[in-house]
Amino acid sequence: MKLAIVFGGSSYEHEISIVSAITMKKVLKKSELIYIFVSSDRKFYLIDTEKINAKLFSSGDYKKAKQLTLKSGGFFMDGMFGSKAVDFDVALNLIHGRDGEDGKIASLMEFYGIPFISPRLEASALSYNKLYTKFLAESLGVKTVAYEYLSKNDERKISMDFPVIIKPVRLGSSIGVSIVRDASELDYALDVAFEFDSDVIVEPFIEGVKEYNQAGTYTDGWELSIVEEPQKEVFLDFEKKYMDFSRDSKVLAADITDAMKAKIQESFKKIYDPLFKGSIIRCDFFVVNGEVLLNEINPIPGSMANYLFEDFEAMLQRLSSNLPKEQDIAVNYDYIHSIQSAKGKA
Template sequence: MTFAILFGGSSYEHEISIVSAITLKKVLKKSGLQFIFVDAGREFWLIEPEKMKSKTFSSGEYKKGRKLTLEHGGFFTVGGGLLGGKKKKVEFDVLLNVIHGRDGEDGKIAGIMEFFGIPFIGPRLEASVCSYSKLDTKLLAEALGIATLEYRLLVKGGERRVDLDFPLIVKPVHLGSSIGVSVVRGSEEFDYALDVAFEFDDQVLVEPFVEGIVEYNLAGCRSSVWELSLVEEPQKEEFLDFDKKYMDFSRDEKVHEAVIDAGLKEELEGAFKKIYDPLFLGSLIRCDFFVIDGKVHLNEINPVPGSMAHYLFDDYESMLERLAAHLPRERSIPIDYRYIDRIQKAKGKA
């Protein structure tokens, strides 16, 4: 099977996406791979596998490659030289959406892929909308009966006070990778933390910061069966800031499974399945959970997780192939113009 790795995008997490794509080149050893880069101007470029190095993008060298157009059924090169300007389709079986943040997780890529009839692994439009916003994620969890931390929503230019006790954690609503996130231990730090968060987003969530909280990460999908990863207990200092997550996304080794009892594992897996099915069918997601006083809380949904969460699986590549073989299909709607024909006949214009 050949995968097209789509990465980059117009996002604060653009560089994280590049790191994830480079990591997947190391991880997917049996599959055929095509690499399609989306630059900051949202133009598509075909990147040769040997050019999949960070310097290719930071130096602008990628512009020496082939620019792509997107048409129904796929991506096409328009080359000079030996190609003589003739279009050539980029051949692959399934596209893998590895664009983190805006473009990849907000629904734009999902909509474009479905519109142009390109099979892809990634969150569909509704799933993207629900998980891109931390606020909507909380509302989804509430509707599913899954607990989340108490929160307050602040809007840029509006009220800056909350009725929660310190310490607090301040988060931009629409960003990942801990960008713009601050832990606030007193009122004198609160305004500054909000200034930082509002640099990246017009909406901010404020939650209690729970000292020593235990977090568990679980990834998975549903092909013909449930494909769930091991449960990881990330080792943290206070919280994973941008730099730690950036380095974390480049890892290509497996992690150790958390030491938890069967009951807690069953609760975590049950919550994951509630969240995933049917909203996230066709995607590989990671959910991050807290356990507080023995109760499972959803922290966030990662619809396009860093490095696609490969490090949580024993046989990641085979799992991706099974998922690719069981993607949801958009319903076909027959258009026969029967209604217009009836109107024309009624007017005597048939």
């Protein structure tokens, strides 16, 4: 399989995307990898797979690489004697945050007829925005953590009891997230969050809550990962999440009952099917008093949650052969011809 990994983007999570992309080189050992970097000013570069490392990007040396053009059928290198297509079978969208998770890259891929692994436009829009994720889950009968919504210009008042957790609506990787233990800390936490987004979600902070992660996809059938109980800390800050995104070693399954595992997987399937077909996602769940609550959808999880699967690369191969296809629409201008005929202009 020739796999084009598209990464970078104009996002607060730009660097995390680079870490995830480099990790894929350690994980996907049987595939031929082609790296396509999206700079912060949204230019495309073909990166030498043998030379890829973090310093290449922090130093700006990536600008010496061949610049690419995106057009119908794929990515192209434009030269004096015409354009040459970059040869690959399928693209993997590995841009975390804006550009990758908000649907921009997915829309471009679909528009230009490029086979790609990623949530499609509607799935991206609903999972990128934490408020819309709540609406989606509610419509599917999946319970979520209680919440309040505040916009930047709203009065800074909340009705739920402290402690609470403040989250920017359109960001991941714990960027701009704060735990607020009493009313005196609220203004500062909101100031931090509003530096990154114009809207925030306020949720109760549940001390010692049981948290479980479930990843998966649908190929020619369901392919679900193990259920993981992530390392317990108050919450993972940006630096810990940054390191988490470079994971490539397998983890142990959570020590839970078969009944609880079934509940988590049932909720995951409700979220995934059919909206997220063509992608590998991870859902993070809380379990409170035996009830499964959706915390977040990770539409493009760090390092694609490879460490949760028995054979991630084989699954990726199967997914690439079972991607959703956009309906072909034949345009034959019959309507215009009929109008012209009626006017005697045929």
